Amino acid sequence: MSESATKSELDVGLEKHRTELTGYCYRMLGSGFEAEDAVQDTFVRAWRAYDRFEGRSSLRSWLYRIATNVCLDMLNAGNKRARPMDLTEPQPVARAVLSERPEITWLEPVPDGRVLPSTADPAETAVARETVRLAFVAALQHLPAKQRAVLILREVLAWKASEVAELLDTSVASVNSALQRARATIAEREMRETDLANPLDEDQKKLLDRYVSAFEGYDMDALTSLLHEDAVLSMPPYDLWLTGYGDITGWMLGHGAVCRGSLLVPTVANGTPAFGQYHPTETPGRYEPWALQVVEISGGRIVEITNFLDTDRWFPMFDLPQHLDKSDQ
Structure with missing residues (x-):
């Protein structure tokens, strides 16, 4: 077989694994952009070393x-990426102050299609979505890097301890020890359980329809009825976060009232519902990007809304339009 044919086969093999590798690197790094860079670097290294690949392991391994x-x-x-809740205490709305931190600080959202390979197994799909949730990926960032790799490979990707040991050039005992420590650290994070919401069931669809109606109508009474009593609102790149529907609606009627009149366009991020939020401009009927809202649901109520405000980064990644016209709705 010619070298060009071999390289062509490698190209096909690399692309076959792109999405799952991006998901792995996203869980490791907490950034979709960095994950894609890491996968591209992986492919470059694979190309350069392919003549030394002896096939003793699979191409995937x-x-x-x-x-x-x-x-x-x-x-x-x-560096480890974080959410506002990892960095500061909640602020009551009366004393809320917006303090911006650099982009490198923040855990980033990611479209499902970039990190979740398609599979016919609903249970496997559900696990994959659960393990790209913002809360789970944020918890991973609290692990030392090698523990993080062990936990993802063993718990998320279901590799055998012997396979992980070979990958990391260590012993099975070391892998099992690292996994035990990683599990303990994750358990300490006490992540709130949220409902799987992709695809949405009928109750979730109705809840989100009511949310869109309440938000676009800026009806705080209606919004309050949809929020869990200890719901959380955050707004990276600001480290402010608010908890409880009183402070959340208080913020939205105060400093956040700039969002009044916005439109929401549905999408999906990190295995959960999300919306592109568009803000009215001075041109009547025209709207511009304002935030990517990632919404988490539990027990029929909204428990978390994360507003990612760097729309120049997020809207292209999520294939959201760069503007809306009222006539398009």
Whole structure:
């Protein structure tokens, strides 16, 4: 077989694994952009080393080894991405102050299609969606890098301990020990359980329809009826976060009243419902990007709304239009 044919086969093999590798790197790094860069670096390294790939492991295992090393190199800088709740205490609306932090601080949202390979197994799909939830990926960031890799490979991707040990050039005992410590750290995070919402069931569809109606109508009484009593609102890149429907609606009627008159366009992020929020401009009937809202639901109520405000980054990634006209709705 010619070298060009071999390289062509490699190209096909690399692309076959792109989405699952991006999901792995996203869980490791907490950034969709960094994950895509890591996968591209993985492919470049695979190309350069392919003549030394002897096939003693599968192409998939070999790519995961390279991707893990790429992520560990990127994490050596010591940065870990966070949510506002990881950095500050909640502020009562009366004393709320917007304090901006650099982009590198924040855990980032990601479209499902970039990180979740299609599968015919509903149970496998549900697990995959659960493990890209913002809260879960944020909890992973509290683990040392190698523990993070072990937990993802063992708990999310269901690799055997012996396979992980071979990938990391360590022993099975070390892998099991790292997994035990990682599980303990994740358990300490006490993540709130949220309902799986992709695809939405009828009750969830009705809840989100009511949310869109309440938000676009800026009806705080209606919005309050949809929120859990200890719901959380946050707005990266600001480290402010608010909890409880009193402070959330108080914010929206105060500083947040600039959102009045907005329109919402549905999408999906991190396995949960999301919306592109568009703000009215001075041109009648024309709307511009304002925020990507990621919404989490539990027990028939909204428990968390994360407003990612850097729309120049998020709207292209989520294929959201760069403006809306009222006539388009």
